Amino acid sequence: MSKLLEAQPRRVETIEPGAVQLVQITDCHIFASADEKLRGLNTRRSFEAVKAAVADNAGDPDILLATGDLSQDGSADSYRYLAGQFDDLGVPTFWLPGNHDDSAVLEKNFTGKQIDAARQILAGCWHIVMLDSTIRGEVHGRVAEAQLAFLDAALQQYPDRHALVCLHHQALETGSEWIDLKGLRDADQLRARLARHRNIRAVLWGHVHQEFHRSIDGVEWMSTPSSCVQFKPGSKEFSIGEESPGYRYLRLNQDGSLETAVHRIESID
Numbered sequence: 001m002s003k004l005l006e007a008q009p010r011r012v013e014t015i016e017p018g019a020v021q022l023v024q025i026t027d028c029h030i031f032a033s034a035d036e037k038l039r040g041l042n043t044r045r046s047f048e049a050v051k052a053a054v055a056d057n058a059g060d061p062d063i064l065l066a067t068g069d070l071s072q073d074g075s076a077d078s079y080r081y082l083a084g085q086f087d088d089l090g091v092p093t094f095w096l097p098g099n100h101d102d103s104a105v106l107e108k109n110f111t112g113k114q115i116d117a118a119r120q121i122l123a124g125c126w127h128i129v130m131l132d133s134t135i136r137g138e139v140h141g142r143v144a145e146a147q148l149a150f151l152d153a154a155l156q157q158y159p160d161r162h163a164l165v166c167l168h169h170q171a172l173e174t175g176s177e178w179i180d181l182k183g184l185r186d187a188d189q190l191r192a193r194l195a196r197h198r199n200i201r202a203v204l205w206g207h208v209h210q211e212f213h214r215s216i217d218g219v220e221w222m223s224t225p226s227s228c229v230q231f232k233p234g235s236k237e238f239s240i241g242e243e244s245p246g247y248r249y250l251r252l253n254q255d256g257s258l259e260t261a262v263h264r265i266e267s268i269d
């Protein structure tokens with residue numbers, strides 16, 4: 001896809017004018033093999049359990065967001081499997097890459113009737129901007145000048161819409177020292193750039209495999225549990241969390257406010 005096409009917004013029609021229902025699923029870490037496990041957890045089975053929970057409990061979402069680390073091994077088969085799974089839900093699905101993804105393989109294979117690589121989405125009164133914070137071969141992230149310029153241009157195009165900005169890496173430190181060291185190296189620059197725009201309502205990411213939500217000066221800063229392995233909140237060193245996999249539901253209101261909740265599946269082996 002050309003840079004120009006990437007920048008084109010896709011208008012998503014919503015059932016209820018003004019309110020947009022959105023589900024974020026993140027850090028699926030799918031393998032090419034159906035039997036492979038991450039830290040003892042079969043990531044396909046946990047994804048399918050999260051998907052069933054979305055189908056059963058998330059109402060009738062207008063949009064699904066897949067915010068990176070869709071694959072653990074960057075394989076074509078992992079993306080093809082996951083594309084079929086997302087397509088089953090029958091909801092327009094937008095994605096951005098994470099540090100475990102191979103962007104070229106992802107773009108080529110994570111395709112389907114419902115899957116769209118657009119980097120801007122217009123929905124209700126909202127404008128959703130999808131950033132790429134990955135650096136090839138690195139765990140940590142960076143938005144760098146090209147992405148910041150894209151963000152500026154995108155936001156300037158729709159100053160009257162409420163904006164939700166999505167990326168893979170954390171835009172704020174989450175309080176887990178080890179993962180914060182593997183976060184967004186230029187988070188200060190991103191926050192400074194966001195502060196120039198008065199219509200930013202929320203920033204949403206994955207990567208940290210845990211729930212986080214802070215409200216600062218009218219902006220909601222949020223991360224979401226992985227659909228597989230959880231990381232223990234507040235841990236100084238790498239530590240697996242006991243919580244179940246989950247997803248985040250968001251209702252984006254016409255007035256720029258939002259309601260959100262994290263839902264976790266009951267249990268998984």
Ligand SMILES: [Fe+2]
Nearest residue numbers: 027069098207
């Ligand atoms: Fe991840």
